[in-house]
Amino acid sequence: MDAKEFREFGKAAVDFVADYLENIRDDEVLPSVEPGYLVNLLPSEMPEKPESWKEVLGDINRVIKPGITHWQSPNMHAYYPTATSYPSIVGEMLASGFGIIGFSWICSPACTELEVVVMDWLAKFLNLPEHFQHASEGPGGGVIQGSASEAVLVAVLAAREQAVVSYKESHPEMSESEIRGRLVAYSSDQSNSCIEKSGVLAAMPIRLLPAGEDFVLRGETLKQAIIEDKAAGRIPVICIATLGTTGTCAYDDIETLSAVCEEFKVWLHVDAAYAGGAFALEECSDLRKGLDRVDSLNFNLHKFMLVNFDCSAMWLRDANKVADSFNVDRIYLKHKHEGQSQIPDFRHWQIPLGRRFRALKVWITFRTLGAEGLRNHMRKHIDLAKQFEQLVIADSRFEMVAPRALGLVCFRPKGANEITTQLLQRLMDRKKIYMVKAEHAGRQFLRFVVCGMDSNESDIDFAWSEIESQLTDLQKDQSLVARKPGNMADLTEHFQIHLTNENSTQEKSQ
Ligand SMILES: Cc1ncc(COP(=O)(O)O)c(C=O)c1O
CATH class of the missing domain: 3.40.640.10 (Type I PLP-dependent aspartate aminotransferase-like (Major domain))
Structure with missing residues (x-):
């Protein structure tokens, strides 16, 4: 590849990344591929003859992107954020350029x-x-x-x-x-x-x-x-x-x-x-x-x-x-x-x-965002976590497990650990938001972390509606199972919780 081709490839790659990040909400945060998907799609040996960069970039969209977990999506709420920003990406590119x-x-x-x-x-x-x-x-x-x-x-x-x-x-x-x-x-x-x-x-x-x-x-x-x-x-x-x-x-x-x-x-x-x-x-x-x-x-x-x-x-x-x-x-x-x-x-x-040469991306990021921009970003994450915390507190089916800290809210549906597990499984199957569980003193809970590069209030509302509607569906399914003949003797804690919440819903509507 010569400098002329590099210019074309590089510019197309920058457009690719900008399109990807601008439209990241369109993709489910979790990929739908199964283990081995890529190994089966790609040849077992490298090409003998050079291929065109256009073909390669096309394949990034076709075979690589489907296997990406979208860490920069505002619907990513697992682990802790893994940051990025446009200036930092440019910094990485320039550092690679100097090599x-x-x-x-x-x-x-x-x-x-x-x-x-x-x-x-x-x-x-x-x-x-x-x-x-x-x-x-x-x-x-x-x-x-x-x-x-x-x-x-x-x-x-x-x-x-x-x-x-x-x-x-x-x-x-x-x-x-x-x-x-x-x-x-x-x-x-x-x-x-x-x-x-x-x-x-x-x-x-x-x-x-x-x-x-x-x-x-x-x-x-x-x-x-x-x-x-x-x-x-x-x-x-x-x-x-x-x-x-x-x-x-x-x-x-x-x-x-x-x-x-x-x-x-x-x-x-x-x-x-x-x-x-x-x-x-x-x-x-x-x-x-x-x-x-x-x-x-x-x-x-x-x-x-x-x-x-x-x-x-x-x-x-x-x-x-x-x-x-x-x-x-x-x-x-x-x-x-x-x-x-x-x-x-x-x-x-x-x-x-x-x-x-990591200092280059740090310098570029600090200069183009300024101390003010960095503080604003962290404060935004904290405010969004506060918004989420209020939604948890307002729904009597959930409880907080620890005080909110910065951009992290630890919470769980009340009742047995099994409910937390099943709720998370449903959310993972739907792939619309991504969270992980943690455990302390035998109690399992969900960790909701504000992660995205430019998350906003409606992203938090979206995540909450996903979580609370999935709990509603889970409770409905459990109450159906419990009502089946033969299961009546096995009235679980789950069912009792459902009844409790039906009562509180009635109270709310009265
Ligand atoms: C408190 C704490 N320490 C260390 C780590 C590990 O970080 P790294 O992946 O940079 O090694 C993490 C990762 O989330 C963390 O939360």
Whole structure:
């Protein structure tokens, strides 16, 4: 393909994406294909001769799009948002156009330096403590990782290596392998799966401490676990707290956790993968309490801040602790400006050697939307979630499971877990909206998350009418089953709920 053809293909692809995003409401959010659909449609070997881009683009519409789950649809309410925006898409395109791998300053000075600039912009935008900025006097700074999982793993590995070094010094009688065998880390039983996985990858057990009824991990629970472990000869290394858990967007108590971590010299990392964007909002300033005492934190711009995947910001209070832990060099990686404070060698702050030019899409997004645009986007999501919450509260057949937090509403139809399961199954079969379930203390519930790039009030009304009408149909079907001869003895909790709600409907209409 030459430059002329690239121009044609590229422009057609941009039109394709703009059409796709503009008309995304026309498609069901979930695809209708069965496993193996694509493997069966495509040849088993690559073409020997080049094909025209027009044919390829045609096939994207014909065979790829039907297998896409439309994450950018306003009818997507599962997991957490995976952001995108037009400026960010252009940023990705330009980064691919430059085609660089910026593992050191000389490999593309703009790649390193733009990352320093945007990470400091972001730290200021989020009102983070000043010591996290590159521009501060101290050894702190921010870096862009691919995902929250990578950021957490980097923190866990660095904390582990720091603990081994300091324990070797204070306990020269112990062998390194003995020390490594005694290390232990902590998080809450509400933390994301990637936290537990980081323990597996770091060969260090992570104790998932009970967060309790309100889903919040507090200092006293951590302190008790640390005291137990120390008494048993174990070496506490790191606590990974969460601001905005995946299940219910609960916030661990960073102030009490940080006090315990300081007392026992344990690294404190905060995973704020989704909720971190809200640090920028004055009305959410409580969320920032205690952040001045944490060692590291991460926040996914690709969740709440209109930058598309992958883009996970991570800040370190003392970046040397990470760089020293991971610094494995070769002569071919050296360059004459190495070691200068303005130009961190970000390859020592991360797992891979190569680095994508992610700062470009961040910079373009920040500049074209402005701080105001970013705040407006987050506030819009929060307002839409409030709208949904009111609809849940107004319908006596449903109950809230946890307080609404940012753009997440956790709720369930009253009664047995089976009703939640069946309701979700119906919604999934209809493919008009997409949500997932979660569970706490044996109670299953639905998570409704505002996700879309430009969701609006009527999208929320649409989702609600889908949910409540499907519950109505489910109740009707269950009452028919219960009325069949032979089933009368088996009057289930479901049926009782239906009767209760028929009564409340009558009350409403009276
Ligand atoms: C609180 C939390 N942490 C971590 C993750 C994992 O994020 P990533 O896919 O960027 O690794 C998620 C994903 O939703 C999350 O909700």
